[in-house]
Amino acid sequence: xxxxxxxxxxxxxxxxxxxxxxxxxxxxxxxxxxxxxxxxxxxxxxxxxxxxxxxxxxxxxxxxxxxxxxxxxxxxxxxxxxxxxxxxxxxxxxxxxxxxxxxxxxxxxxxxxxxxxxxxxxxxxxxxxxxxxxxxxxxxxxxxxxxxxxxxxxxxxxxxxxxxxxxxxxxxxxxxxxxxxxxx
Numbered sequence: 001x002x003x004x005x006x007x008x009x010x011x012x013x014x015x016x017x018x019x020x021x022x023x024x025x026x027x028x029x030x031x032x033x034x035x036x037x038x039x040x041x042x043x044x045x046x047x048x049x050x051x052x053x054x055x056x057x058x059x060x061x062x063x064x065x066x067x068x069x070x071x072x073x074x075x076x077x078x079x080x081x082x083x084x085x086x087x088x089x090x091x092x093x094x095x096x097x098x099x100x101x102x103x104x105x106x107x108x109x110x111x112x113x114x115x116x117x118x119x120x121x122x123x124x125x126x127x128x129x130x131x132x133x134x135x136x137x138x139x140x141x142x143x144x145x146x147x148x149x150x151x152x153x154x155x156x157x158x159x160x161x162x163x164x165x166x167x168x169x170x171x172x173x174x175x176x177x178x179x180x181x182x183x184x
Contacts, residue, residue: 003015003016004016004171004174006174006178008145008148008149009148009149009152010152010155011148011152011154011155011156011157012155012156012157013141013144013145013148013157013158013159013174014156014157014158014159015158015159015161015167015170015171015174016158016159016160016161016167017160017161017162017163017164017166017167018160018161019045019160020042020045020046020120020121020122020160021045021046021048021049021050021077022078023078023079023120023158023160024078024079025079025118025119025120025156025158026079026080026081026111026116026117026118026119027071027074027079027080027081027082027083027111027114027116027118027119027120028046028074028077028079028081028082028083028119028120028121028160029082029083029084029085029107029119029120029121029122029124030042030043030046030082030083030084030085031043031085031086031087031122031123031124031125031127031129032064032084032085032086033086034063034064034065034066034086035063036058036059036061036063036064036070036084037055037058038055040128041127041128042122042127046077046082049076049077050074050075050076050077050082051075051076053073053075054072054073054074054075054082057072057073058072058084061084064084064085064086065086066086066087066088066099066102066103067085067086067087067088067098067099067100067102067103067106068085068086068102068106069083069084069085069103069106069107069109069110070083070084070085070110071083071084071110071114072084079120081114081116083107083110083111083119085103085104085106085107085124086103087099087100087103087124087125087129087131088100088103088125088129088131089125089129089130090125090129090130090131090132091130096131097135097139100124100125100131100136100139100140101139101142101143103124103125104121104124104139104140104143104144104147105143105147107119107121108143108144108147108148108151108154108157109147109151111154112151112153112154115153116154117153117154117155117156118154118155118156118157118158119154119156119157119158120157120158120159120160121140121144121157121158121159121160122160122161122162123136123137123140123159123161123162123166123170124136124140126166127162133165133166133169133170134169134173137169137170137173137174138173138177140159140170141159141170141173141174141177142177144157144159145177
C-alpha cells in the first residue's frame with residue numbers, strides 16, 4: 001500500500017508502513033519507557049540502530065514521565081534527533097487518552113522548540129503497552145492535526161506503522177476525521 005498524504009495548512013501528514021529507524025526526517029520519536037533505557041520493541045530497535053552513545057545520553061536526561069518528551073541526538077540514525085516520549089500502559093489510568101495525546105503533543109512541541117521541520121512517529125503505546133490501535137489512531141491523528149493547524153512550523157509529520165493492518169486502521173481513522181463536520 002502506498003503512503004497516504006494529507007495536507008494541513010502548510011504541512012503534510014503522511015501515513016506509511018515502514019521501519020522507524022530508517023526514516024530520513026529531522027527527528028524520529030521513540031516510544032520509550034520511563035527510564036529511557038533500550039527496552040524492547042520500538043525503543044530497543046532505535047537504541048540498537050543509534051548505537052551506544054544514545055544510551056549514554058539518555059542516562060543524563062533524568063528519565064521521562066508518562067506524556068512528557070525529552071530530546072537527544074540521533075547518533076547513527078538517519079534522523080538528527082530522537083524525541084523520547086512515554087505513552088500510557090493501557091488500562092492503568094482513567095487518563096490514558098489524555099496521557100497518549102500529551103505524548104504526541106509534547107513531542108511536537110519539543111520539535112517546534114528545536115526548529116525541527118520533519119518528524120516520524122511510531123504508533124505510541126500500541127505494542128507492549130497494550131493500547132488498542134483503533135483508539136490510539138484516533139487520539140494520535142486528532143492531536144497531530146490540531147497541533148499542525150495551530151503551529152505551522154513543522155512541515156512533515158509521518159506516522160510509521162508496523163503492519164498493513166495498522167496502516168489500514170490509521171487510514172480509516174484519518175478518512176473518518178477528515179469527513180467529519182468542521183474538518184474541511
